[in-house]
Amino acid sequence: MQRMAARFRRRNVLRAASLLLLISLVAGCMLPPEPKTDAGRDVFNLYIVVLVLAGIVFVAVEGFILYAVVRYRRQPGDDVLPQQLHGNTTVEIIWTIIPTVIVFILFGASMVALGAVEARAEEPGVTIEVEAVQWNWFFHYDGGPTVEPRGNEPPTLAVPVGEPVRLILSSRDVNHAFFVPEFLIKRDMIRYPDEQKRNELEFTVTEAGTYAGQCAEFCGTSHAEMVFTVEAMPREEFDAHLAALESGETPPPAAGECEQTIEIKANNTQFDIGEFEVPAETAFCIAFENQEDVPHNVSIYDGGTNLFEGEFLNQAGSITYNVPALPAGEYSFICDAHPQAMSGDVTVTE
């Protein structure tokens, strides 16, 4: 009898221990990514506190349900009514007060973490205007270059490590959202009628590296493809990176003679022609007309290699591109902001 009771106890201890292990394994899988910003760390820590509380509540309540189903199962043939309890004021008061206390604690902790997330430095290390369009990104460095999307590569937002980075977020069209999972932060990008009003986001990256970003507000057909990359690097590297961007920018179009002019128009996120042909080893012009207030350009690629980058027209307007001589071959032309919808073939003949 003693031995049976001891075995029973041991078996239950084992059951409880393995259940606890299972719960912690599950909970351990339910974590955000390792945070790479200062404020992200505060959010991560808050999440851990909430997860632990959640785990306790989960185990207690689910545990009771399982216990009740086993312990209080009606035995066949038992027709005696159980005690008809209608309520118990003391117990009900206690289980009202306890959740109230937990709620207040959670709210308080949230407000503290919110303060860390929304903190603004006196002097940010860099200020960048991030502009979202359907379905790509433009990064305008304050007093510096503009990063435009190129080909099928997600555009890269270079930032200095260890310094506050301030983003000014806007949209050209529908709602978008700037989201970097490893920073544990996102913010909506909304086009307001009052163009001065824009959302701001500030963070300090703690570790150099490459971080994936993605639009997190459903914005239409290619929402799933609206990705970008954040590259955090030491300040010296960052300055060199910006300098390289500035010098590599497309020079303004030179007034010159055009042996041949190809006319291309853009409207409704489409080119009006699907192909054109030019002779080899001969510079030519592209008279490009953008007919809508959506950023478009024309670039020419040989596979993944860029042969010509046309300057963007961000609003309706016209521009003449001077395209350098190209060797004979088959290439493609695309709009860098809309490579899926706007592309065509370039045949350069002997």
Next chain:
Amino acid sequence: MATTTLEPRAAAYRRSWVIDWLTTVDHKKIGILYITNSFLFFFAAGILALVIRSELAVPGLQFVDQNTYNQAFTMHGTIMLFLFIIPALSGFANYIVPLQLGAPDMAFPRINALSFWLLPIGGLLIFSGYLFGGAAAEGWTGYAPLTQQGGVGTDLWIIGLTLVGTASILGAVNFIATIFKMRAPGMTLFRMPIFVWTVLVTAVLILLATPVLAAGLIALFIDRNYGGSFFDPSVGGNPVLWQHIFWFFGHPEVYIVILPAMGVVSEVLPVFSRKPLFGYRAFVFATIAIGLLSFSVWAHHMFTTGAVFLPFFSFMTALIAIPTGIKMFNWLATLWRGKLMLTTPMLFALGFLSMFLIGGISGVMLASPPIDFHLQDTYFVVAHLHYVFFGGSVFGVFAATYYWFPKMFGRKLNEPLGKVHFWIHFIGFNLAFFPMHQLGLSGMPRRVSDYGADTGWTILNFASTIGAFMIAVSIIPFLINVVATFINGEPAGDDPWEGNTLEWATTSPPPPYNFDTLPPIHSERPLFFLTHGHGHAAERPSDLEESAEDDVERREGPV
């Protein structure tokens, strides 16, 4: 001159059963119409879910293009919420509430019929987008200014939803009038069954919130078709205004979805524990508190817009956890020291408790703005909403189906088949939706037709797709059960479950006028008293006094 003698219930002329069902104003038939129509839309929206999950199982677009995918999740959400869950629960309410009140029908039977028929019309209008170049594809939340870019399908979505909303509002008026004005003698408000209370609070929420949606939809229609400038920033409108209007409706909407299901669970648990609902009064006040609070939290859907006063909305959202917790504890205390009978409706009710708990916990996490900044618009939210809508309301719908099917059709659904349905459903549901918590935590956004192979999200997505197909498979035993029971089911009798409430005090199905006589009503469990009498100690001495007075009245008749 010959005179004709009319028999009390005989039809004066023969009518085909088609005409009968098309023109009925009997709340019981209308209830069945609601439920049947809802299940048809459930299957349609369920197929759309399978399209979504098939596409997301592995990276790459295998089955549909991006635009078709976007239509699929838009229609899935719209149909599930507006044409399945709410009408299904409405249908059960329609059938059961007059019976539980001891009333012969709803207050406005013809409006009742109109409320129903607007639903298939509205639903077909919404679906007809597929015939006109594509259904709405902006998400069930239809954010502006993205909706400006939609085609005819978006206009049809707006019009169809406005009709469905109108149906809801009419139904709400009907329920409120019925509940306040048509209770049987002796049934004070605090002797009404809990299901009726939840329907009452839900009806008030519908009455106050749905007109706001209707106004927003009309404004959106004007923006899209008549050059309006409510929400379109390119002509001076404000996109955030749409979000405020939509969510001011949208949040009470989710309580409209869950409260009647909580009512069902609160009917099922006591019957199959053979104990009363613990803390009836507290439960009523908690329900009312949830109803009131639901109007103060809407902007927690907008934490990342940068346009919202975060502390207020975070606090009010966290506050809702308190009355919800009270309800959970009341349910648990009902089980405590009961004698549990694990019938299929009880299994679904217990499933509700377990799954709604998880959904509630993830909801409290989202109530914290810093945590929400990471999780908003990710699969974590998709997990949360499915645990509360599906693990909560849909489990409630199935509990109601198995519980009240014998009353409606005179036959009990087969128990073993019901259990097979439950277990495949329960396991499939958790396999489909639990991994989504981790997908969201690791950064997978929602409403994406595809994801990169390098994200590491493939395994969890694949598991989730298997779960979704398991849910689909679980419907098979359910359908077989329904058909087989119609053909050759075990007769149920008036009261197959030893129920507590008045619907079990009449035949299965009830006659058109519902009751021949009503038992005396002294508590929220009039039938319990009838069955078990005062053989055990009365809970409240006043019950004994009141019943003595009623006995006198019955003997001597009304004065």
